[in-house]
Amino acid sequence: xxxxxxxxxxxxxxxxxxxxxxxxxxxxxxxxxxxxRQYSGKSPELIMFIYSNGxxxxxxxxxxxxxxxxxVSLLIRDSQPSDSATYLCAVNSPGYSTLTFGKGxxxxxxx
Amino acid sequence: xxxxxxxxxxxxxxxxxxxxxxCDPISGHDNLYWYRRVMGKEIKFLLHFVKESKxxxxxxxxxxxxxxxxxxxxxxxxxxxxxxxxxxxxFCASSHLxxxxxxxxxxxxxxxx
Numbered sequence: 001x002x003x004x005x006x007x008x009x010x011x012x013x014x015x016x017x018x019x020x021x022x023x024x025x026x027x028x029x030x031x032x033x034x035x036x037r038q039y040s041g042k043s044p045e046l047i048m049f050i051y052s053n054g055x056x057x058x059x060x061x062x063x064x065x066x067x068x069x070x071x072v073s074l075l076i077r078d079s080q081p082s083d084s085a086t087y088l089c090a091v092n093s094p095g096y097s098t099l100t101f102g103k104g105x106x107x108x109x110x111x
Numbered sequence: 112x113x114x115x116x117x118x119x120x121x122x123x124x125x126x127x128x129x130x131x132x133x134c135d136p137i138s139g140h141d142n143l144y145w146y147r148r149v150m151g152k153e154i155k156f157l158l159h160f161v162k163e164s165k166x167x168x169x170x171x172x173x174x175x176x177x178x179x180x181x182x183x184x185x186x187x188x189x190x191x192x193x194x195x196x197x198x199x200x201x202f203c204a205s206s207h208l209x210x211x212x213x214x215x216x217x218x219x220x221x222x223x224x
Binding site: 004032034036041042043044045046049088090092096097098099100101102103104 | 114115142144146152153154155156159166167169170202210211212213214215216217218
């Protein structure tokens with residue numbers, strides 16, 4: 001049974017701070033990792049994906065992957081109130097057409 | 112470009128009734144997925160179409176659920192007869208290539224009383 005674990009939060013950070021969202025996964029063979037953002041009542045929206053160990057930066061977002069530790073994280077720099085949402089970690093394993101999702105971490109950025 | 116659209120946005124039915132959910136993927140996306148989120152749980156995979164063919168239906172809970180994608184365009188997910196545990200939000204997603212780079216619809220919330 002493939003599992004993806006996230007702290008449900010809420011994670012509260014002040015505006016301008018760095019938000020750090022974490023995710024662990026159980027399937028050591030997983031190769032593709034995704035972060036989706038979901039505003040309340042809206043559709044999940046892909047914001048980052050990472051396939052290789054290390055860091056991947058896109059604007060204020062940085063995804064970090066450590067396959068040895070089976071750990072993936074998302075850093076949001078200069079957090080804004082508009083970043084307040086639930087962040088979903090999702091993992092794909094080779095040979096499968098599915099994504100395994102975590103329950104999501106709620107992020108609250110206060111002005 | 113229109114996104115993934117789902118209908119209805121919310122459906123309230125009684126146990127034993129039938130409900131049909133519809134998904135219109137982004138035009139040109141051959142891959143169409145159904146996922147479901149039950150309250151308090153994570154989003155879980157139901158099935159995957161490539162064009163009109165079912166590529167993977169390993170996540171379908173039981174034979175009360177029937178998905179179709181005639182002509183490889185829109186898809187329907189029918190639940191018949193509905194049970195209380197079927198309540199949740201049903202998401203449709205489509206993609207052009209990669210399995211993980213999905214475009215989701217806003218979901219159809221199903222409440223079974």
